[in-house]
Amino acid sequence: MMNDPVFTTIDANEAAARIAYLCSEVIAIYPITPASPMGEWADEWAAGGKPNLWGTVPQVIEMQSEGGAAGAIHGALQAGALATTFTASQGLLLMLPNMFKIAGELTPAVFHIAARALAAQGLSIFGDHSDVMTARSTGWVLLSSASVQEAQDFALISHAATLEARVPFLHFFDGFRTSHEVNKIAVIDEATVRTMLDETLISRHRAHALTPDHPVIRGTAQNPDVYFQARETVNPYYAAAPAIIQRAMDRFAALTGRAYQLYEYHGAPDAERVIVLMGSAAEAAHETVDYLNAHGEKVGILKVRLYRPFDAAGLVAALPLSVERIAVLDRCKEPGSAGEPLYQDVVTALFEQWEGRPPRAVGGRYGLSSKEFTPAMIKAVFDNLNAPQPKNHFTVGITDDVGNTSLAFDPDFSVEPDSVVRALFYGLGADGTVGANKNSIKIIGENTPNYAQGYFVYDSKKSGSMTVSHLRFGPNPIRSNYLISKANFVACHQPIFLERYDVLADAVEGGTFLLNTPYPPEAVWENLPRIAQQHILNKHLRVYVIDAVKVAKEAGMAGRINTVMQVCFFAVSGVLPREEAIAEIKDSIAKTYGRKGEEIVEQNLRAVDQTLAHLYEMPVPAAVSATLELIPAISDDAPPFVRGVLGEMLARRGDLLPVSAMPVDGTYPSGTAQYEKRNLANEIPVWDPNVCIQCGKCAMVCPHAVIRIKAYEPDALADAPATFKATDAKDTEWHGLKYTIQVAPEDCTGCALCVDVCPAKNKTAANLKAINMRPQPPLRDAERDNWAFFTQIPELDRRSIKVSSIRQQQVQQPLFEFSGACAGCGETPYLKLISQLFGDRAIVANATGCSSIYGGNLPTTPWAKNNDGRGPAWANSLFEDNAEFGLGMRVAVDKQVEYAQELLIGLEAEIGSELAQSLLKADQHDEAGIYEQRQRVAALKTRLDALVGDGNTATPHEASLQSDLLRLRDVADYLVKKDVWIVGGDGWAYDIGFGGLDHVFASGRNVNILVMDTEVYSNTGGQMSKATPRAAVAKFAAGGKPLGKKDLGMIAMGYGHVYVARVAMGAKDEQTLRAFLEAQAYNGPSLIIAYSHCIAHGINMSTAMRNQKAAVDSGQWLLYRYNPDKHSEGEHPLTLDSRTPKLPLIEYLRMENRFRMLELSKPDVARELFAQAQEDVRLQWALYEYLASRPVNGGGK
């Protein structure tokens, strides 16, 4: 019996996860964007004791990688459980080996996939079908959902049908576009789920389980005699699968009223042109087809739901007989193929199944990495089919001026009806805009008959990022799953965006503009940039203004303007009657915040009540009067590529860049972050030379390398700007030099870590230090000039810097600067230190994670080079392989060094013995040695050039010699020392990459490994890793981590030949510096495990170095160095750098929300785990103290 549906507004991840959870007993999870939320939901539900369909809470287990998750699921299925997992992209690739097995064994299973691009010339977290298409040969069903509603419905159809088909299912929907789109859907009730799942089939699955009670064996090794035949046994199951799935769809339709076909045609019954496609694009195409047919065309689309097993007959049968031309669209790229996969399959199907002469089919690519796919592009595809010679193997959505594959389209073409409210909101990550918008969608979607949709676009930077919310509301289901370009409502929640972006470009005639501004209504106009004024006048926009910051502040919600702006939206958009809307907002505030405390509710309610009195309609003058222009996205002195390509991306015009603008192989210049002036900080540090003791700590901890120090000859001050500060250098070795600490005002994020660590106090006011935060705007211009002057002051000769002293070492130029890491990041100071100490000779292998994102996410990147053009060469391979990736670099460098030396020996006579021998015997252990070797290599190159001469050779001997000279010239630079740094987070080192890391330890090769240990998967939103300490609450450990942290250092020390250090810059910066120097000096594998505070700890990032200190003082984080070289010197290799723990652990734990949360959510569990954690500290200290005090070599130290 069909009930009236209950509606909810959720995204596809939640919708699919809910069904998967209900239908499963074992759920293996691992974080990967954009599928992570599915695992997070499962873990949260299990932690909260939510039962599955059979009244029991599923076992949710986090694995060390997707490969591990697939293995665990394979085992769980073999052992008779109903099992599922969630993944995307490279994660799915890691599951492939098991998927072949699971399918080969005819095992019912469902994996839910938020389909995502694969890393090729660059990584992308965004959606396309590259990942699922690589799984098309695994023998799994590939079932595609196009919308949030379908993601829920097909999840259930998958779980139901797999039991009958005995073929495993890959249920996928488009990453971000569907996985993260919030939409109003009809909820499947549990009774429907129960009816869909056939208990007798579940019994059959259980009966098939491996059990010693009736043992069988699976996973045999088969030989040429039978493997082939055995492979063919499964054919009937694949032949039967499409009908089984369709039957499941039909049963589902009977229960819910939502009918689906495996190949569903929509459009004119007599259509001549048809697009075949799958995934979310089908929704936009559906909408466009309706529009075009209403305007006299005869077109249609065929939505492919079932891609594997590919039912060729079913697909062809679904096409209207009238069709003459077909465009098959693939959301992936298969370079070098005869066409993309869906295209090839459709062509084959037409060839095999069409009666008579099949329609003409062309193939094209669209939408890679969530590239927009709009009605305009769909129309272009139909238009192409109208051409006498339709373009085949085309692309749509980009300008391909290299291969000329792209179809032109009219960006102004729109099919959206007027009945849909289309609203755009520009917010700052921290201001709560997205949260408020999600709430508005809920209010409208769940309390009115209207449909609602929300999609959110985020920045690639982690600090100070802009969010753009795209919201639609209307009386009919919303299929427009592309960004809004015709907005009848635009809200700008942060006035600064108006200065930088053409915020009103997408507003339509007669639309409404809502602006949060500090100016009173009568003063707003004159403070708008010219382009905004023009839009307002040309489009006759109504403008409403409010000082939301003030209202929020008065309500006690400093900085969180979300509620205020939400009230304004409802007040001026007219989506709901004003009073009704306000009542709903208040109701929703009580629901959302009620459990968090009355004061939170009260603050929000106060904000609601005070809003309308401060909301004004701004009078619009008759003419443009602006004096302000948009601030350029990139500085004028940027090189052409940076301006023309990266600058366009920064200006949000990257979509318009043609193929020819892009590097062909993913290679980009380094040091480009310096050209992007983000001006994020409200306050910046200001140096007080009179108080400063010149310790260098402020520069050392600065996560963004915006505090720089130079010591220099006094004459460099000759043309200094008036406000440029300098004082005498205090270091005795710098007698006679001047000293300056300079801040880069436009690059600073305002995190204030520098101020917190400054040890110098002003003697007349203890709240002042040698560096103090002051408002940025009044300082900006002067400090910009000072910064420019500062940068041209010569660097101190590296040979003269005593690197073991922080105050001297910190004058070394950072070659990692202005990254997009979170303000106050705990990782970046370590990377910056590497770049200062060894950057001019470092190759960096960077595991995927936070560091690869703030280190390598376009448009601009932080790894830089010095005035000689040298600097860290950086690359990211994958998440799981980083140790091996770095080892490969080391082996390659070593080989080329070896080869260069061999050539040098062979050419000694020609080159000259003295130069050759000095090159071969060079001591490069310090800066001076490296400097001299560089000089020798320069001399060698000069000599080689002279010897090569004009390149003419007379004899074979001369030709051979010539070749060797040229070969030596190619590899000569390798004669100068190169350091390999392998860097990444704990998710890589402790979990997914541990196997490789372990192998690199065992290799004995001279690589330096830095693990920036945030104790969670930070980049994907704080999931538990094996580095997570006991009692911490994290995603995937919603109930608090019950077990202790893995001791990675101890494992590495077990080899005996690995240098190991545990450091925490905020606790003992000198020990950190020493460890980095020793690790680099050690001729073998070195491992530095660095405590990296993180936004995912729930801490005050401005004072986060205190958390590091507390972690060390409490004994939670032990500082030590294990140097195998000491052993050979008869000393004990292990040095404990921590003192006996003196701070009760609970005092440290209570400083961080990750622990505090457990006390608030599960006080009894917290008491027990906190006590165990204190015991961990005691035992760890006892063990290390014991080890460090053991005699070495029968009585050494």
Added chain:
Amino acid sequence: MIDLSTNYLGMTLRSPLVVSACPLSEKLENIQRMEAAGAAAVVLYSLFEEQIRQEREAMHHYMVYGTESFAEALTYFPEPDIYHAGTEDYLRLIENARKTVGIPIIGSLNGTTPGSWVKFARKMESAGAHALELNIYSIPTDVHESGETVEANMLEIVSAVKAAISIPVAVKLSPFFSNLAHTAHKLAVAGADGLVLFNRFYQPDIDLETLEVVPNVLLSTPQALRLPLTWVALLFGRVHTDLAATSGIHTGHDVIKMMMAGANVTMMASALLRSGIEHLGVVEMGMRKWMEEHDYASVRQMRGSVSQMNAADPSAFERAQYIRSLKTYQPRVS
């Protein structure tokens, strides 16, 4: 047979030994030990509304901090189903203590807004508290706020709480009023059933190495007894409320002095923090010994016997005495 029993806030207690609000009562197990060691009643640790409020705000802040900014990490924490706010733990402690021990349990409250005092007072009453102690204490730093306003606010809180609940209410005071006697009288009129003299408040220190202001909780010394002793003696018989003496009660002799000055009960924390909960037994033994030696049959007998009203030299409690004592003191030094 020596009778140690006394009355306080309408309750008959087996002795004047009451545990004052301190961290020891955070654990139920300690409350059981207090009863076993002879405590006649326990004032639970203070529920600081501001602290709970700050913790919840901090929790909310860190739950949303950095969220919805970056596509891969839209949040950083799982959202728990339940938050145990500090108040719930406190109320649960009252309930559990009521179930586990037989001695009266007195709730202690430090609120921030007039409404919140009443709200939490009601909750504590519902949870089963026998009585309530209002820990009305703040440092007025506004130069425009008069002493009258401060006192008026205090009286308003007491009246409001009294009107809202039916269990007895004591008020814990600071000694700093222009005329404490008048303030005490007005509190009695406002409905206070008892006055607790005095609050030991937070007095920060300066760390000379870091130049930072640091919290520095000082435990009371026996000398601290003098101030409450003076005021108990002065107020006894003058205000119509019970009197509880706290600060500097470390021995049986101290208790007896306070009883003689006019206290209904004495309250201890520092001595227990220093010497352990079982120190209550030592104090009781000291009382009994002194009473046996001096042939006292009950504490009721001695209560107020050396208050100002009943002292041989009433002026000895007054200010003039201070001058004389200095005079008598000086020659000994020289």
